[in-house]
Structure formats: structure tokens, C-alpha cells
Amino acid sequence: xxxxxxxxxxxxxxxxxxxxxxxxxxxxxxxxxxxxxxxxxxxxxxxxxxxxxxxxxxxxxxxxxxxxxxxxxxxxxxxxxxxxxxxxxxxxxxxxxxxxxxxxxxxxxxxxxxxxxxxxxxxxxxxxxxxxxxxxxxxxxxxxxxxxxxxxxxxxxxxxxxxxxxxxxxxxxxxxxxxxxxxxxxxxxxxxxxxxxxxxxxxxxxxxxxxxxxxxxxxxxxxxxxxxxxxxxxxxxxxxxxxxxxxxxxxxxxxxxxxxxxxxxxxxxxxxxxxxxxxxxxxxxxxxxxxxxxxxxxxxxxxxxxxxxxxxxxxxxxxxxxxxxxxxxxxxxxxxxxxxxxxxxxxxxxxxxxxxxxxxxxxxxxxxxxxxxxxxx
Numbered sequence: 110x111x112x113x114x115x116x117x118x119x120x121x122x123x124x125x126x127x128x129x130x131x132x133x134x135x136x137x138x139x140x141x142x143x144x145x146x147x148x149x150x151x152x153x154x155x156x157x158x159x160x161x162x163x164x165x166x167x168x169x170x171x172x173x174x175x176x177x178x179x180x181x182x183x184x185x186x187x188x189x190x191x192x193x194x195x196x197x198x199x200x201x202x203x204x205x206x207x208x209x210x211x212x213x214x215x216x217x218x219x220x221x222x223x224x225x226x227x228x229x230x231x232x233x234x235x236x237x238x239x240x241x242x243x244x245x246x247x248x249x250x251x252x253x254x255x256x257x258x259x260x261x262x263x264x265x266x267x268x269x270x271x272x273x274x275x276x277x278x279x280x281x282x283x284x285x286x287x288x289x290x291x292x293x294x295x296x297x298x299x300x301x302x303x304x305x306x307x308x309x310x311x312x313x314x315x316x317x318x319x320x321x322x323x324x325x326x327x328x329x330x331x332x333x334x335x336x337x338x339x340x341x342x343x344x345x346x347x348x349x350x351x352x353x354x355x356x357x358x359x360x361x362x363x364x365x366x367x368x369x370x371x372x373x374x375x376x377x378x379x380x381x382x383x384x385x386x387x388x389x390x391x392x393x394x395x396x397x398x399x400x401x402x403x404x405x406x407x408x409x410x411x412x413x414x415x416x417x418x419x420x421x422x423x424x425x426x427x428x429x430x431x432x433x434x435x436x437x438x439x440x441x442x443x444x445x446x447x448x449x450x451x452x453x454x455x456x457x458x459x460x461x462x463x464x465x466x467x468x469x470x471x472x473x474x475x476x477x478x479x480x481x482x483x484x485x486x
Contacts, residue, residue: 133272174245199224203221273330274332293309331387360412
């Protein structure tokens with residue numbers, strides 16, 4: 110559409126009408142934009158943070174390239190296979206499908222294997238051009254922002270704005286509170302520069318829309334609450350199969366998500382003047398359930414961290430006891446050495462005294478000369 114249409118309400122008047130938020134949906138294009146340009150657009154807003162843009166890693170680039178190769182020919186099958194080279198490495202087998210005309214059937218032949226390790230790609234097999242193709246796709250992925258990356262970034266930003274899903278069937282429609290209007294407008298500017306569009310429709314503060322928004326919020330909070338609860342049930346089920354041992358950080362992660370859920374509920378309670386009492390009660394009940402496990406009040410489970418801490422405490426106590434025994438032995442050895450030294454010094458002193466007496470006894474006595482008082486005549 111090249112002609113700009115004019116509505117009955119001008120933008121200034123519309124801005125002055127009280128709003129509770131915006132309905133948001135997007136149209137992400139496949140236009141080429143580099144990561145450097147995207148970050149520049151984001152930083153230029155002065156509001157958004159480019160650090161939140163998903164970074165392209167060599168590993169992600171490799172998997173993107175493998176998938177691109179898979180889609181390039183429907184007769185080519187690319188499957189991941191076991192790799193004995195350790196973590197951080199990936200291996201895929203390329204299998205070509207062909208028709209066997211005489212037998213009216215299909216034949217499959219493994220033609221190449223791709224390997225990814227330490228950011229490098231190697232290829233084994235007959236396809237000499239495969240490595241070049243993969244490297245080209247990888248280089249493109251590292252440099253240019255893909256559609257799915259823009260979608261992921263948009264989703265991350267909308268989550269930061271405490272958004273809730275406004276359309277269940279088909280999705281794609283999100284409600285964002287009016288308190289995030291400035292950030293939302295900045296996000297629109299960024300995506301417009303990238304060739305994409307974020308649409309926003311103001312939701313005016315009417316009784317109908319307050320009730321509609323409250324319904325969005327309650328449904329969204331309930332979905333997330335049930336999701337976290339199912340994850341906790343699965344963790345506890347796995348723990349029971351493992352003798353009741355459970356890693357506490359997994360429970361801590363769910364506790365943090367409950368805290369975020371409670372914060373979101375508070376935002377909408379303040380915005381819409383309603384109480385999400387059922388969700389708050391459910392969160393409190395589940396948090397108590399988790400706390401009982403973390404603190405040891407529930408004896409059916411034992412967190413791995415607490416077991417490790419107990420082992421560490423026992424090891425420290427044993428170490429202290431061994432150190433005390435060594436110190437006690439050192440003191441005893443010192444006392445024994447001191448007594449031995451005193452005994453030796455006493456013996457040496459006696460020997461010295463005896464030697465002195467012997468020397469004195471062996472010394473000859475000098476005779477004193479007598480004076481002759483008689484005259485020599």
C-alpha cells in the first residue's frame with residue numbers, strides 16, 4: 110500500500126486516551142541483515158541492549174549448514190551418528206536415496222560423513238564439494254542474522270516486557286502492558302530497519318478490555334504454573350527411581366521461575382486492579398513443597414547437594430581430628446626431645462665436672478721454697 114490513510118482520531122488525541130497496553134504481532138522477513146548492523150540499530154535506540162541478541166556460535170552454524178544441506182535435495186538424508194571423539198564434537202552421515210527401476214524399490218547408500226570439532230569441519234567420503242558447501246553456509250550463518258534469530262530476539266524482548274499470550278488458537282498475538290510502550294516503540298524501529306514489521310494496536314482502558322486482559326493474564330499464568338508443576342513432578346518421579354536423590358539446583362531453578370511468575374502477576378494486579386488469588390495460592394503451596402525437600406523436612410527425598418555437603422562436613426571433621434592428633438604427637442615429640450636434651454645436658458654437665466675433678470687431682474703439687482735465716486759463716 111503506497112497511500113497513507115488518515116483516521117478519524119489523530120495520533121495526538123489517540124496518545125491522550127488512557128490505555129492499558131498493546132496487542133502485538135509481527136511479520137519477520139528474510140531480508141539480509143548483518144549482526145553488526147543489527148547491534149548498531151539496537152544500540153542506537155539508547156534503550157535496548159544488544160547483549161540480548163542471540164550470538165551465532167560455530168556449533169550453531171554447523172547444525173544450520175547440515176540442515177541446509179538436508180533441505181537442498183529431498184533424496185539426501187542427513188542423520189546424526191554416535192561420535193567417539195568426546196563432548197563438543199558432532200558427526201553426521203550423508204545417505205543418498207535412489208530408485209531401483211528393475212525392483213521397483215528404493216536403495217540407500219552412505220556417501221559421506223561430516224565431522225565438527227573445535228570449530229572446524231572435516232568430510233569423509235566421495236562428495237568433494239560437501240565441505241565447501243557446509244563452510245559457505247556456516248560463514249553466512251555467522252555473518253547474517255537468520256529469521257529464526259530475529260524471532261528469538263523478539264520473543265526474548267517481549268518476555269522482558271511481562272507480555273502474555275492474547276490468542277490461544279494459532280498464537281502470534283501478544284498483550285504488552287502500557288508501561289513498556291517506549292521500549293516497544295524502540296523495538297519497532299529496530300525491526301523496521303531490518304526489513305521486518307512489528308504491529309501494535311492500542312488497547313484502551315475500557316471495562317471490556319480490562320476483563321479481556323485479565324482473562325489473558327490468568328490463562329497465561331496458569332499455563333506457565335502448570336508447566337513448572339509438571340517439571341517438578343517429573344523431577345520427583347526420577348528422584349524416587351534413584352532412591353530419593355535430587356539435585357537441588359534443579360529445584361532452585363523452578364523456585365526462581367515461580368518468583369518471576371509472581372512478579373508478573375503483581376504487574377497485572379497493579380495494572381488491572383484484580384487479584385490472581387488462585388495462582389498465588391498455587392505458587393505458595395508448591396514453593397512450600399519444594400522448601401520441604403530443600404531443607405530436609407521431607408525425608409522421602411535428599412538433595413544431592415545436601416548429601417555432598419554432609420560428606421564434605423564429615424571429611425572436614427575427620428581432617429580436623431587427624432590434624433589435632435598430628436599436633437598432639439608433635440607436642441609430645443617436642444616434650445620428649447626436651448626431656449632427652451635436658452637429660453643429655455645433665456649427663457654432659459656431670460661428665461664435665463668429673464673431668465674437671467680428675468684433671469685437678471692429677472696436677473703435681475709444687476713445693477714452696479724455704480728461706481734460710483742463718484748467715485753463711
